[in-house]
Amino acid sequence: MKTRFYLIIMVVIIMIISQSCAHIEYGKLSVRITNASLPGESESYKNRIGAQAGITFPLANFSDVSGITAGLNGSLQGANYEEDNGLNGKVSLFYVNLPLVVRYQTPGGFYGEAGIQPGLLLSAKDKYNGITEDYKDFVKKFDFGIPIGIGYEFKNNIGIGVRLIPGLTNINTYDDIKDHNFVIGLGVSYTLRNIRMKEK
Structure with a gap:
């Protein structure tokens, strides 16, 4: 049931992005260096350095300073x-x-x-002692998180x-063991055209 719910959400977002892209003339490329971890009940997990790269498009503006954006990114975590x-x-x-995400940006540039x-x-993948093994049997295919940011x-x-x-999802395939993704990233972005909210 949860997997179907997440799949429906992803399909809906993809449809929204596809419909919007036909009318969007600008987007934003972004790259993040991330600090990822898997807090939970499994091994003694510690933070590791990861990365994210992707593109973001505006979907709708509520006002001159707020609106909704949708993105697509690849993320190395663990x-x-x-x-x-x-x-x-x-x-x-x-x-x-x-x-x-819902975004609020001041005329001065803070958001x-x-x-x-x-x-x-x-x-x-699980890498240890020079050995790399496939780890997908131990990780659920879908994840669901709550992105919160400032910049x-x-x-x-x-x-x-x-x-x-x-991450809100227990990604461990064993339901009696709880593991969740947790990512914090510092990033830089470049707007292909002007994505800033219109100033009054």
Whole structure:
């Protein structure tokens, strides 16, 4: 049931983006360096460095300073771990995410945003002692997070921002073990055209 719910959300967002792209003349490219972890009940997970890259389009404006944006990004996530026997390893998860956020931006360039983010797992690897194993049997295919961010858009179309994405889904295929994605990223963006809200 949950998987169907997440799949429906992703399909709806894709349809919205597809319909909007026919009328959009500008978008924003973004790259983030992320600090990812898997807080939960499994191994002694520790933070690891990851990355995100994607594109964002405006869908609708509520006013001169607020609106809805939709995006599509690839995200390298996961965590490092250390077991009691001294074995060190790294879980690498690669997702395609579809963030849909409400954004408020002041005429001066500062902005805040929050929304929803369904994600589809494309790859899962467990690396330890020079060995790489497929890990997809232990990770659910769908994830659902809540992106929350703040940042600043310069007038030269370059922006900087911080986005926090706590995952709501237990991604462990064993329901009696709870693991969730948690990502915080520092990013830079470039607007292909002027995506800033109109100033009065």
